[in-house]
Structures are given as structure tokens and as C-alpha cells.
Amino acid sequence: MKDKVEKFITDYLTVASPTGYEGAGQKLWLDYLKPFIDDYKVDNYGSVVAIINPDAPYKVAIEAHADEISWFVNYITPEGYIYVIRNGGSDPVIAPSKRVNIHTEKGIVKAVFGWPAIHVRKEKEDLPTLKNIFLDCGCSSREEVENLGIHVGSVATFEDEPMVLNNKYWVGRGLDNRLGGFTIAEVARKIKKNKKKLPFGLYIVNSVQEEVGLQGARMVADWLKPDVALIVDVCHDTKSPMYNKQTEGEIVAGLGPALSYAPSVHNNLLKMLLQTAQDNKIPFQRLASSRATGTDTDAFAYSNGGVPSALVSIPLKYMHTTVEMGNIEDIKNTIRLLYNFLLQLEAGHDFRYFK
Numbered sequence: 018m019k020d021k022v023e024k025f026i027t028d029y030l031t032v033a034s035p036t037g038y039e040g041a042g043q044k045l046w047l048d049y050l051k052p053f054i055d056d057y058k059v060d061n062y063g064s065v066v067a068i069i070n071p072d073a074p075y076k077v078a079i080e081a082h083a084d085e086i087s088w089f090v091n092y093i094t095p096e097g098y099i100y101v102i103r104n105g106g107s108d109p110v111i112a113p114s115k116r117v118n119i120h121t122e123k124g125i126v127k128a129v130f131g132w133p134a135i136h137v138r139k140e141k142e143d144l145p146t147l148k149n150i151f152l153d154c155g156c157s158s159r160e161e162v163e164n165l166g167i168h169v170g171s172v173a174t175f176e177d178e179p180m181v182l183n184n185k186y187w188v189g190r191g192l193d194n195r196l197g198g199f200t201i202a203e204v205a206r207k208i209k210k211n212k213k214k215l216p217f218g219l220y221i222v223n224s225v226q227e228e229v230g231l232q233g234a235r236m237v238a239d240w241l242k243p244d245v246a247l248i249v250d251v252c253h254d255t256k257s258p259m260y261n262k263q264t265e266g267e268i269v270a271g272l273g274p275a276l277s278y279a280p281s282v283h284n285n286l287l288k289m290l291l292q293t294a295q296d297n298k299i300p301f302q303r304l305a306s307s308r309a310t311g312t313d314t315d316a317f318a319y320s321n322g323g324v325p326s327a328l329v330s331i332p333l334k335y336m337h338t339t340v341e342m343g344n345i346e347d348i349k350n351t352i353r354l355l356y357n358f359l360l361q362l363e364a365g366h367d368f369r370y371f372k
Contacts, residue, residue: 022206025049026199030179030189033118035087035172036105039063039225042083042195046223050202053209054221064224064233066241067205073218075364078243079204079355080234080313081197081250082227085190086337090119090152090171093163097156099128102147104172105228109145111338116176117152121166128154128173177339185271185345186334192341196331196348197249198223204355216364217244227313234313238320245286245325245368246317247355251343252277252304252330266304270332270344273300274351279310281318283325285368290327293358299350304330325368329354 029049034042043065047057054067064083086105093099099119113132118125131153133143143149152173156162179189187196201221208215220241224233238246254270255262268275276290294301309315310328318326331351334342 022203025202026187027179029195029199030187030191033120033174034083034085034191034195035120035174036084036226036228038120038172039083043223043225046083046198046202050205050221053205060236060240062225062233062236064222064237066223066237067221069205069208069219069221070215071218073216073364075217076220076241076243077217077359077362078220078222078241078246078317079201079359080222080224080237080246080248080317081201082194082225082233082313083198083223084225084228084233085174085193085195086228088117088173090167090169090173092169093159093167095159097154097158097162098131099152099154099162099167101150101152101173106337108337109147109150112150113145115339117173118176119152119154119167119171119173121171123166126154126165126167127176128152175339181345182342186342187345187348188340188342190339190341192333192343193251193336194227194249196251196333196343200249200331200348200351200355203352204359207352207356208359213360215359217362219359224313231313231316234316235320238317238324242321243317243324245366246314246327247290247358248312248314248317248326248328249351249355250312250314250328250330251333251336253336254332254334254342257334268302268304268332270334270342271346272302272332274347274354275302275304275330275332277304277306277310277314277328277330279306279314279328280308281310281315282327283318283368285370286325286327289362290329290354290358293361294354297353297357299354299357301350301354302332
């Protein structure tokens with residue numbers, strides 16, 4: 018089974034899953050989960066909900082988001098160069114010299130983000146921005162580009178494959194948030210493997226379109242109407258250079274998942290998570306958000322009259338780059354935390370602060 022798990026995470030971190038076009042990643046994720054679940058649902062925009070014990074009235078959701086940042090083709094010059102806009106929080110600074118895959122109905126078209134040599138650039142003026150980064154797919158005219166199947170609205174993703182660094186870190190693009198998707202899938206596998214019977218319905222949710230405003234989670238929360246929701250996402254490792262701990266907090270990859278304090282995080286649910294971590298000797302860190310968490314936690318918490326929700330984050334280095342780094346022990350400990358929490362949760366638990 019270990020080989021299957023390794024293959025799944027490798028394939029899952031490799032497949033393109035751009036915002037709005039998550040289908041390939043979602044199908045791969047669901048196929049992996051099918052042996053461990055009783056049922057599933059795919060909604061109109063591609064969010065997938067895998068279900069254990071679907072007939073139980075009390076519903077518990079564990080959720081991650083499936084999409085990765087990418088680019089939209091926005092303008093093709095007469096000379097065959099391609100200008101882009103963001104699809105999600107894509108960073109033009111890292112784009113120059115990167116290889117990309119442009120997704121077309123004819124298949125993948127290879128291209129690169131071109132960039133002039135250092136000795137012909139004006140040092141301060143010629144920084145990468147959306148105004149000057151461009152794709153080159155080896156064509157010399159707009160017509161040649163279009164004949165490849167590329168058009169305004171075509172999506173481009175970086176061409177990068179995952180790797181393991183120093184036996185400690187998964188490295189690649191899209192770890193935000195396919196590490197979360199992997200984590201919740203492994204919780205379902207562990208429940209099945211250990212033949213655990215839950216007293217409630219468990220809904221393993223992989224939502225689309227988080228990177229453009231938590232949209233998939235809003236849709237799922239609206240029709241699923243869970244009684245409680247645990248969200249798994251990523252947060253910044255602030256030990257890395259160029260972070261200000263006074264404003265960003267102190268979070269270190271390898272020291273365990275981060276449990277968030279925020280207005281949308283339900284305090285009683287958070288206390289239960291903290292107690293679960295302490296009881297099972299699972300390392301954890303604490304993270305605070307002054308307003309919104311910026312994650313699907315906010316979408317679930319403020320739906321259906323208020324759903325008790327909490328956020329568990331895997332520390333990530335270099336978010337929204339092609340070399341995002343997630344610590345393997347943090348991933349394992351996030352799985353342990355969710356699994357042990359679910360085993361001690363009783364159906365019908367009332368999370369209200371007072372009655």
C-alpha cells in the first residue's frame with residue numbers, strides 16, 4: 018500500500034489543476050478514494066465530496082481545495098508573442114525563464130516565459146510585471162499560434178514535477194493546497210484500513226476555485242449543510258528569509274501543523290483540536306488571523322446560519338512558486354490530528370458557547 022500512496026501523492030502533485038479547470042486532478046483524487054468510501058458527489062463546478070456513512074444525520078466535513086494558480090492567455094501579438102493575466106495569485110516575478118504548458122483542445126502546447134538578457138535590461142525599470150512578461154511558443158505570427166489551438170482564454174500552468182528534498186520535504190508547484198487534498202484522502206484511507214465505524218457521516222470535500230475567492234467551498238457549504246467543518250490548508254513558514262515575525266507570526270516547517278485563532282474559527286472546536294493534539298502527543302503550532310483567515314474556513318463558517326469550523330494549516334515554504342516546500346512530518350502529523358479528532362467526536366455534539 019505504501020507504493021500506492023507514494024504514487025498517488027506524486028501523480029497528484031504532478032497533474033495540472035488550474036482554477037476553473039480542476040477536472041484532471043479531481044478525477045485522480047476521487048479514483049484514489051473510491052475504495053475507502055461509500056458514496057460520492059460531484060457538483061456542477063467540479064468540487065468532489067467523498068462520503069463515508071452517508072445515511073447518518075449528523076454531518077462532519079473535512080475539506081481542502083483542489084485548484085492551483087495559473088495564467089490566462091489575454092492577448093496574442095501579430096508577431097506571435099502571448100501576454101497573460103493571472104488566474105489566481107500567480108506571481109509575475111517568478112515567471113521569466115519558466116517553462117509552461119498551455120492547455121488547448123488539441124492538447125498541451127509547450128511554451129516559455131521569455132526574458133531579455135541581464136546586460137540589455139535597465140536594472141530598476143525592467144522588473145517582471147503583468148505588463149511585460151510574455152510567452153513564446155516558437156511561433157512567428159498570431160495565425161501560427163492560433164493554429165496550435167491557443168486562443169484568448171487558454172490556460173497555462175508551469176511545467177514542473179515534484180521531488181523529495183533531503184528526505185524531509187515534498188517540493189513542487191501546487192502543494193497549496195494539494196497537500197491538503199492528500200491529507201484528507203489519507204484520513205479516509207486510514208479509517209477504512211483500521212476498520213473504524215464512525216457514528217456520523219464523514220464528508221471528505223475537495224473544493225474548486227479557492228484561489229479566486231473561496232468559491233467552490235461556498236457552493237459546497239450551501240448544498241451540503243454540514244454540522245461541523247475542519248479545513249486543511251497551508252500557511253507560511255516564517256522562519257524563511259524575508260518574513261517579519263512581528264506581523265506574520267512565527268511558524269516553522271517541521272514543528273507540526275498550525276492551529277488557527279480567528280473570528281471564523283469556532284473556539285470550542287479549536288479547543289477540542291488542541292486537546293486531541295495534546296492527548297496524542299502530536300506537535301502543533303499556533304497561528305492568529307486578525308480578520309478573515311483567507312481560507313475556505315471562512316466560507317464554511319459563515320454559511321447556513323453558522324457552521325462550527327476550524328483551520329489546520331501545513332507550514333509551507335515559498336508559497337505560490339514552483340518550489341513550494343512542505344515538510345513530510347508535518348503532513349503525517351496533520352493526518353494523525355484529523356484522524357484522532359474524528360475518532361473521539363460524538364455524533365450530535367453541540368458546539369454552542371452557551372444554551
